[in-house]
Amino acid sequence: MILRNQNSVKKIILLGILLLVLAPMNLSSQEHPNLILTKNGVEKIRKELGKVPLFDNSLNKIKQEVEIEIALGIDTPIPKDYSGGYTHERHKTNFIILQKAGVLYQILEDEKYAKYVKDMLMHYEALYKTLPLHPKTRSYARGKLFWQCLNDSNWLVYVSQAYDCIYNYLTEEERNKLETNLFRPFANHISIDSPQFYQRVHNHSTWGNAAVGMIGLVMNDQELVDRALYGIKGVNLDTNAKDDDGGFLNKNGKAGFLANIEEPFSPDGYYNEGPYYQRYAMYPFLIFAEALHNVKPELKIFDYKEGVLLKSINALLNLSDADGEFFPLNDGQKGMSYFNSALITAVDISYYFGEKNPGLLSIAKEQGEVLLDDSGLAVALGVKNGDDKPFTKKSINLSDGPNGKQGGVAILRNENIELVFKYATQGSSHGHYDKLSYSLYEKGDEIIQDYGLARFVNIEQKGGGNYLKENKTWAKQTIAHNTITQNETSHFNGKYEIGSKYHSELQFYDDTDPKIQIVSANEKNAYPGTEMQRTMALIKDDNISKPFLLDIMKISANKENQYDFPYYFMGQVIETNFDYQSPTSLNVLGANNGYQHLYVEGKGKASSENTKFSWLGNGKFYSLTMATNTGDELILTRLGANDPEFNLRRDAALMIRRKNSKNSIFVSIIESHGGYSPVTESATNSKTSIKEISVILDSENYTAIKITTTKDIVKYFIMANTNPSKEAKHKIKINDKNYSWTGSYYYK
């Protein structure tokens, strides 16, 4: 609480300074372009034309795109469709092409581009003034060109850039016409007329703020710029109202672009909705920041909150796997990657306005495209000069929360194995009930998957491209994740209001030993009366070919519960060491909370003290070894029940079910070993190196695990549960043997 107050004070002071800085400015004598492109910048670009391959290629690509559209002619249809439908896609293409055509006009000085932009803007001027609300009613904030204000805002963010580029090409009369009939009403509709969309801390609002701010900067309209930075004056929303996704509209009354930087980003640059939505919000954050930097350099927007915008790009790039695909935390669609155009913006801006990190140049090279502005030119020149170095991703712990005190996300990396461990906040309306869950990757392939979202973004046939009901009934539920579900009920009872109040807590994170990357966190609120502490380590032991994952989930409860603990393995079952019954008909595992979507393909009991399970995925063998009790049920599940429209994938899991347990501990190792090639048909190293794991001590203060390899080499891992600080000295005796060490854990 003390920290929060201090922070509020800081913010008030900062806002005061901003207001002082802004007040005396004379906005009337602007030159154009000045928003993203600048007069000086354009001159520099023109001089380099034909000399910088990456820039020239990007220019040619865009030129081709725009030429095709010019040849097709202008179409601004009466709005009608959801995303995926014709009118939606047409208007979307239009704004993208308008922005590009504007840039081409500036760089190539060919009037045909300016004319194209002008003509299309006049079409929009004629259209917009006739438009009622968009006919589709599903959105909590309907747009006019599109079914939601969000997409209208996208339009304005792009189109304000186009307008800036041809500003001087237009007569004053033309400008007045556009500003009066199109831009100002447009900005008002997405802000004043739609406060439930605009007046919040949310990625939607960031788009709205940027849209209003950018057109405000071009039109030199201080009122719009202020509305962008600080929200609509005097508007306060009901703090209990919710949006389409079930998120609070505006719980704390904050609004505006600066609040949207302040709140969702942690000091490490982690965005509370996760990388998929950060990627989506990245463009308006950065493009408006670039515009503010150009038009209002005195704002020092890139230094705001200790430079969090640029830090967030680094965080985002680190939230991607070896192929550059973002980890699908929360409602993330798999396959989204740093090849998305928003990341071209992010990489170029981060390079140019940041510390010229040569690692970014290697990503830009992979992207094969740069922005057609100062930042893109700088990147292209860097690549041309061979300044690029590999962008090396190491283990990283990213705090969550405005002050970095609300849990976080840790990514452990050891050789080619990557673990993503989530102990963060609810993650806004896009969050899942997945406390202490994880996913595991090898070279960009999933070993243990996070399901992601249940949605086919922009595929009209699938619910208009919007969230499907299975997103709520399955994807958000705890059982859809690699963590504990207690008594077949999701964390926080699956209630957003409750989940939003809490976050997990970091116990410790330590990446100093290159052989052992480790993180530990606890969760005390997901199930009242139950405390979970999970420790995950990627350990490279010389006796085992690749780093393995050691996973210790320790549960303390005040009553007996049932714990379900699934492993969403990716691949085909190779071998098990337990017997199970296979039903001839498949029935669902449960009635609610996601269980209704799981079929039972097999059911057995752990037969020995270790349960073993191996699979083949992406040409590699994986083995899971679990220290189980003989009473543990083992359930093989298959997703897809109660899914008449085939919205869910038919993915498999192995689940341990432990009934009537109070305190309990789940310990397992997942090992990647060997591989199989269908070309050589040779299977190498197809069996696990782990013979046995056992819990030799589990007290309040210490948990000790004995690991025996198939070559009978024995290792001990001991965890200091209650005093995990780096400096703490520990000494204990287990089975007549003394162990002493300094720090959070012992491994030898």
Added chain:
Amino acid sequence: MILRNQNSVKKIILLGILLLVLAPMNLSSQEHPNLILTKNGVEKIRKELGKVPLFDNSLNKIKQEVEIEIALGIDTPIPKDYSGGYTHERHKTNFIILQKAGVLYQILEDEKYAKYVKDMLMHYEALYKTLPLHPKTRSYARGKLFWQCLNDSNWLVYVSQAYDCIYNYLTEEERNKLETNLFRPFANHISIDSPQFYQRVHNHSTWGNAAVGMIGLVMNDQELVDRALYGIKGVNLDTNAKDDDGGFLNKNGKAGFLANIEEPFSPDGYYNEGPYYQRYAMYPFLIFAEALHNVKPELKIFDYKEGVLLKSINALLNLSDADGEFFPLNDGQKGMSYFNSALITAVDISYYFGEKNPGLLSIAKEQGEVLLDDSGLAVALGVKNGDDKPFTKKSINLSDGPNGKQGGVAILRNENIELVFKYATQGSSHGHYDKLSYSLYEKGDEIIQDYGLARFVNIEQKGGGNYLKENKTWAKQTIAHNTITQNETSHFNGKYEIGSKYHSELQFYDDTDPKIQIVSANEKNAYPGTEMQRTMALIKDDNISKPFLLDIMKISANKENQYDFPYYFMGQVIETNFDYQSPTSLNVLGANNGYQHLYVEGKGKASSENTKFSWLGNGKFYSLTMATNTGDELILTRLGANDPEFNLRRDAALMIRRKNSKNSIFVSIIESHGGYSPVTESATNSKTSIKEISVILDSENYTAIKITTTKDIVKYFIMANTNPSKEAKHKIKINDKNYSWTGSYYYK
């Protein structure tokens, strides 16, 4: 029958000539190496060292491999395991390294390689004379080093090359020791002692023949060479006996290498077991042929049966998709491709001994490796000189049967769409009951899949890496294929004896019009009393973005039957135009013949005259439009029932079930259109261009289809059922409109 007799006469004459040629030869004064490497060849190679990158790279790669093994030391363990187990894999690695070390000795003239080969051979000499049969008993022909004679033969094919390379390095005494205690008994075990393996026409025997022949050539042993070429003298097997796979051991009494060329290859070079097994047999075919070419050039082995060995390589390469992966006909494991080392042999030999096809050089470039012999040097020089051209795969019709009169396999290619249509013989013991079945590809990705086999080749945990029982209960059954299953019973009642007697018949094949690639065939024996005629065309129509598949399956039956017609689509369901019930528990579709492996995920009735179904796979949209009757049942199935060990993939299908039908016709179009990228999140052209298809005439002589696009463009396809010759003139009136044309079909 007449043809068969003529052919037998021809063969007898040919064999006579071969015997005459061989008789006067003096085999005693051989120089070494002379088997694969030759003295002249080696000298040429040495001169080019360091000058031909592809050759040098291949040499360096092999050098590194061999150095590692030399450093590890020699291990020739007592045989114990099935494939995948240590002793199996060790002996396998040994023979591969022996061959390579021998070659290195010849090329680099470094004695350490010769010594390594000699030492290991002496280990084997000491071991082999002590060995009983391999302890694993599953094979119909047990080896000594390996569990089956097949693998022992692999060993000898490679080791005879190594022996040839160090022949002159050894003393006569050493050679005598090896020949007396190792090679001769080894050759005898796999031939005289194992006639059920050796004395047949089968890929196993080809390995055996080559093994015996190659060691015979090195040892200059005419008796062994004769045994290789013509089989074991005086041995005749029971023509009704069967092998492990259920195939006849030796139905027609033929045996030996020449019979193994004569029988399974059609004149077009199609190998009756399909590409997966052809690839496996390719190495012994070609390496023994190369050896015969070198030692007995007078045999003109590459001209045998009108040069069928080289033709077969062209056929094999054409039986691969855009990624070079072989179509998984019969028991083919998916993923096998022309990157397999046997295909390096095939490509190099085909280039060198064939017509120096520059297309082969481009494949060699992709393979990145060449043989270390004359042929590999020629290829590497060709690549160095930039002689390579793309290997363009076009539509091709490959006849089956020794005389090319027993059906075949047609591959239609139109732009990026590939159709594989099978109307061949049973395909030996590895054949499936899949008359008139097909699979469909786009750029190497499956649109409609052929399941392939149920086996994890060489993965020990999965049934020792051998055929799984699901191969018989599922993969071979008709319902596992994209063709008609009548009354829930497989073709030929799933009986190999019956299936082996018959083959489908080509109606016509026409690839002359680049816009319309078409094939038609019929099957009269799969279900007595029922005749099926299937016509498949890949049509590129200017009104539709990509070539579409038109599929006409016409059935004439003498009684009422139930017809099941599945589509094994690959991807996730996007949209259907029919209602269906989704069960909450999944039950099996049937009790036998593969139906016991299918769950019913949905069941409905065709609601209109066209049934539509679309899916998204590999980032592309696909739509199926079927002319259905309102009585047709539509069943959505999921594989995986009665599969307790998870040996089957959980793949989906849409099945039309038509009950109580005598004559019937199934007409459908499959169209690929547009795509989806998770990076841009944009869905393009996500809906079919086909509005409707209908059968406007279906008589004995003609079948006419009307195709209407979504833009209301109408096309007619008319098929001449009874007189499909290219010259035939046709004229008919349908719905008061006259149609006239010359040839097999009309499309306009």
